[in-house]
Amino acid sequence: MTTIQRALVTGGAGFIGSHLAEALMKQGSRVTVLDNLSTGHRHNIAHLGDGVEFVEGDIRDAGLLNRLAEGCDVVFHQAAVVSVTLSVQDPSHSCEVNDLGTVRVLDACRRNGVGRVVMASSSAVYGDDPQLPKAESMPPRPMSPYAVQKLTGEFYAAAFGGLYGLETVCLRYFNVYGPRQDPSSPYSGVISIFMTKAVAGQAPTIYGDGSQSRDFVSVRDVVQANLLAATQTAAAGRVFNVGTGHFIRIHDLWTIIGELAHTNLEPVFAPPRAGDIRESVSDIGEISSALGFRPRVELRQGLADTLDWYRSNLSLE
Numbered sequence: 001m002t003t004i005q006r007a008l009v010t011g012g013a014g015f016i017g018s019h020l021a022e023a024l025m026k027q028g029s030r031v032t033v034l035d036n037l038s039t040g041h042r043h044n045i046a047h048l049g050d051g052v053e054f055v056e057g058d059i060r061d062a063g064l065l066n067r068l069a070e071g072c073d074v075v076f077h078q079a080a081v082v083s084v085t086l087s088v089q090d091p092s093h094s095c096e097v098n099d100l101g102t103v104r105v106l107d108a109c110r111r112n113g114v115g116r117v118v119m120a121s122s123s124a125v126y127g128d129d130p131q132l133p134k135a136e137s138m139p140p141r142p143m144s145p146y147a148v149q150k151l152t153g154e155f156y157a158a159a160f161g162g163l164y165g166l167e168t169v170c171l172r173y174f175n176v177y178g179p180r181q182d183p184s185s186p187y188s189g190v191i192s193i194f195m196t197k198a199v200a201g202q203a204p205t206i207y208g209d210g211s212q213s214r215d216f217v218s219v220r221d222v223v224q225a226n227l228l229a230a231t232q233t234a235a236a237g238r239v240f241n242v243g244t245g246h247f248i249r250i251h252d253l254w255t256i257i258g259e260l261a262h263t264n265l266e267p268v269f270a271p272p273r274a275g276d277i278r279e280s281v282s283d284i285g286e287i288s289s290a291l292g293f294r295p296r297v298e299l300r301q302g303l304a305d306t307l308d309w310y311r312s313n314l315s316l317e
C-alpha cells in the first residue's frame with residue numbers, strides 16, 4: 001500500500017491525532033476524525049475546515065465505529081485516556097476506554113476489511129527496567145494501569161492479526177511534544193506545562209529530584225512514523241519504538257525552556273508521582289532499519305517552535 005485514500009483517526013481532535021489528520025488531509029486523503037472531546041478540542045482541527053469530517057462520538061460505540069470504519073484503508077487509533085495519573089486514580093474507567101475501546105476499534109476494522117490499523121502504544125510498557133536504551137525485544141514491565149492497557153492493546157492487535165488477518169502496527173511513542181499539546185490539563189505532557197509556566201512567568205513544579213530522564217520526540221516525527229507505519233509493507237504485524245534515541249533530564253529541560261523564554265525562575269520540587277518511571281530513552285534501530293524512520297526535529301529547535309506556538313495561542317485554552 002502506498003497511498004491512503006480514506007482514513008479514520010480516532011482521537012483526532014487531540015494533540016497527536018490533530019497533527020495526523022492535518023498531514024493526511026494535506027497529502028490528499030479523505031479523513032474522518034472520531035473524538036468524544038474528553039481531552040481533545042474542536043479548535044485543534046478547526047483550521048482544517050471541510051478537509052476533515054468531524055464526528056463527535058465515543059470509541060466504545062460499536063455501531064458508530066462500524067459505520068465510520070467502512071471503506072477506510074487505514075485507521076489510526078489515537079483515542080485513549082492518556083494520563084498515567086488518572087489511570088491510577090480510576091483504573092476501571094481508563095480500562096473501559098483503553099482496552100474495551102481498542103477492542104471495539106479493532107473489531108470494527110476487521111468486520112469492514114480495513115487494510116491496516118496503526119495504534120498508539122506507549123514507552124510506558126517498559127516500566128522501570130534499568131536497561132537502557134529501551135528496545136522492543138525487552139520484556140515489558142508495565143507499572144500503571146495505563147501501561148497495562150497499552151500493552152493489552154498490543155496483544156489484542158497481534159491476536160486480531162492471527163485470528164482474522166487484520167494488519168496492525170503498534171507504535172510505542174516516547175514523550176511527544178509540540179504545538180497543540182493541551183496546557184490546561186494538569187496531566188498533560190511536561191513540556192506543555194513547562195511552556196505554560198515559562199510564558200506566564202511562574203515557577204514550574206518538578207516531581208522528584210529532576211534527574212529523571214525522558215526521550216522527547218516532536219509530534220512532526222510521530223506523524224512521520226505513523227505515515228510510514230501505514231504505508232510500508234514491512235510494518236505489518238510489528239511493534240516499533242518512536243523516539244529520538246536521545247534523552248534529556250527534566251531539570252535540564254527546564255533550563256533550556258527557561259533560556260528560550262528568557263526566564264530564570266527556580267522550579268519547585270514535589271515528591272515523585274505514583275507510577276512515574278525514572279529513566280527513559282528509546283532504541284530506534286528497528287523502526288529506522290525496517291521503515292526508514294529518521295527523527296528530523298532537533299530538540300532545541302522543536303522547543304523553540306513549540307514555545308512560539310504557546311506564546312501566540314495560550315489565550316485560546
Ligand SMILES: NC(=O)c1ccc[n+]([C@@H]2O[C@H](COP(=O)([O-])OP(=O)(O)OC[C@H]3O[C@@H](n4cnc5c(N)ncnc54)[C@H](O)[C@@H]3O)[C@@H](O)[C@H]2O)c1
Pocket residue numbers: 010011012013014015016017034035036037038039040041057058059060077078079080081082097101120121122123172173174175176177182189
Ligand atoms: N503525548 C504523548 O507523549 C504520548 C506518549 C505515548 C503514547 N501516547 C498515546 O498517543 C495517543 C494520543 O495522545 P495525545 O497526547 O494526543 O493525547 P490527547 O488527550 O490530546 O488525545 C487523545 C484524544 O482521544 C480522545 N478520546 C479520549 N477518550 C475517547 C473516547 N472514549 N472516544 C473518543 N475519543 C476519545 C480525546 O478527546 C483526545 O482528543 C494516545 O493513545 C496516547 O496514549 C501519547
